[in-house]
Amino acid sequence: MPADxxxxxGRLRRFLDSDIGWSFRHSPGAWLSALVLALLVLTxxxxxxxxxxxxxxxxxxxxxKAEIPPIWQEGGEWPFLLGTDPQGRDVLSAILxxxxxxxxxxxxxxxxxxxxxxxxxxxxxFYGGRIDxxxxxxxxxxxxxxxxxxxxxxxxxxxxxxxxxxxxPFAAVVLVLSIALTSWVQxxxxxxxxxxxxxxxxxxxxxxxxRVPAGRIMRRHILPNTMTPVLVAATLNLGLAILSEATxxxxxxxxxxxxxxxxxxxxxxNQYLFSGSWWLVVFPxxxxxxxxxxxxxxxxxxxxxxxxxxx
Numbered sequence: 001m002p003a004d005x006x007x008x009x010g011r012l013r014r015f016l017d018s019d020i021g022w023s024f025r026h027s028p029g030a031w032l033s034a035l036v037l038a039l040l041v042l043t044x045x046x047x048x049x050x051x052x053x054x055x056x057x058x059x060x061x062x063x064x065k066a067e068i069p070p071i072w073q074e075g076g077e078w079p080f081l082l083g084t085d086p087q088g089r090d091v092l093s094a095i096l097x098x099x100x101x102x103x104x105x106x107x108x109x110x111x112x113x114x115x116x117x118x119x120x121x122x123x124x125x126f127y128g129g130r131i132d133x134x135x136x137x138x139x140x141x142x143x144x145x146x147x148x149x150x151x152x153x154x155x156x157x158x159x160x161x162x163x164x165x166x167x168x169p170f171a172a173v174v175l176v177l178s179i180a181l182t183s184w185v186q187x188x189x190x191x192x193x194x195x196x197x198x199x200x201x202x203x204x205x206x207x208x209x210x211r212v213p214a215g216r217i218m219r220r221h222i223l224p225n226t227m228t229p230v231l232v233a234a235t236l237n238l239g240l241a242i243l244s245e246a247t248x249x250x251x252x253x254x255x256x257x258x259x260x261x262x263x264x265x266x267x268x269x270n271q272y273l274f275s276g277s278w279w280l281v282v283f284p285x286x287x288x289x290x291x292x293x294x295x296x297x298x299x300x301x302x303x304x305x306x307x308x309x310x311x
Contacts, residue, residue: 020305020306023301023304023305024301024305027301027305029297029300029301030297030298030301030305032297033293033294033295033297033298033301034294034298036290036294037291037294037295037298040099040103040287040290040291040294041103043096043099044096044099044100044103045100047093047096047097047099047100050096051090051092051093051096051097052079052080052081052090052092052093053079053089053090053093054093054097055089055090055093055094055097055260056097056258061087061088061089062088063087063088064088065077065080065084065088066084066085066086066087066088067083067084067085067086067272067277068080068083068084069083069277069279070082070083070279071083080092082095082279082283083277083279083280085268085269085272085277085280086272086277091279091280091283091284092283094260094265094284095262095265095283095284095287097260098260098261098262098264098265098284098287099262099287099291101172101255101259101260101261101262102242102245102246102261102262102263102288102291103242103291104172105172105175105176105179105241105242105245105255105261106238106239106241106242106245107238107241108172108176109175109176109179109180109183109241109244109245110180110183110234110237110238110241112176112177112180113179113180113181113183113184113187113237113241114184114187114230114233114234116180116181116184116187116188117184117185117186117187117188117190117191118187118188118191118223118226118230120135120139120184120188120191120192121187121188121189121190121191121192121195121226122191122192122195122218122222122223122226123135123218124136124188124192124195125191125192125193125194125195125196125199126195126199126214126217126218126222127214128196132192135188136188136189136192139184139185139188139189142181142182142184142185143185147182147183147244148244148247148248150181150182151178151179151182151244151248152178152248152251152253154177154178154181154182155174155175155178155248155253155254156253158174158177158178159174159253162174168256168258168259171254171255171256171259172255172259175245175248175249175254175255178248179241179244179245179248182244183237183240183241183244186233186237187230187233187234190226190229190230190233191226191230194222194225194226194229195218195222195226198221198222198225198226199222203221204217204221204222207221228306229306231302232299232302232303232306235295235298235299235302235303236296236299236300236303238295238299239291239292239293239295239296239299242288242291242292242295243288243292245261245263246261246262246263246266246288247263248263249261249262249263249264249266249267250263250264250266250267250270251267252267262284262287262288262291263288265280265284266281266284266285266288268280269281269282269284
């Protein structure tokens, strides 16, 4: 191996030595929120290995252990650190499994909405004219309807299209589409504005003169120059997508009881809040708040770190 190649720093070292890495290391809010988010994501992904109980396995649920309070309260038992629900399921285990569902739906919704918005924004900004007017007026129409109401309408429409036997198995897919179809406009507007600037530059004009296909120009030349603000928007919208999923599940139009997310757990726990079983709603709510807060703090840092005016 050449000596120069052996001396080349690794990717982690190059990141830490870059401007963004320096900003990350000198921002306590950024690395603390990243650490908390990584911990929450890992515990959710490895819930089957970490959780004391599988809340979906009836063989591990004991009805005689129903509504046991957290371990630090009188009547608490050691295996159930955060108590149990009226069915005897461990609350900590239910939170870990529910966090996995909420995170998967949130990430999937952001990816789908980003793909839709970027595609529409590229087409509108590159072609302009009637295509631009048609796509942007459609986006304005979507924005004119309240996001929550729009998500409920889309979710109800998809549910009606599915036969009853497929509604629960495809509940997550319906929820992802409901959130994505109401949150793509921001990506489309951002990419459209950047594409309208890029299409007038010399390298794009040269590519069009030599008859490079429009799809290739947009995909290989314009798209990479628009991804920085798109990634910032995606990070900021991740917390909103997770919160939207929780809201829809809380209202009963999201995940079913058989596949509970954090929103479903909060909805179930809310029924027992005034009967003394406060832990059924407080702990899932804290977990949801911690996830959304960590994502938002990380997104705020990323937005500032990638803003050349603030460097």
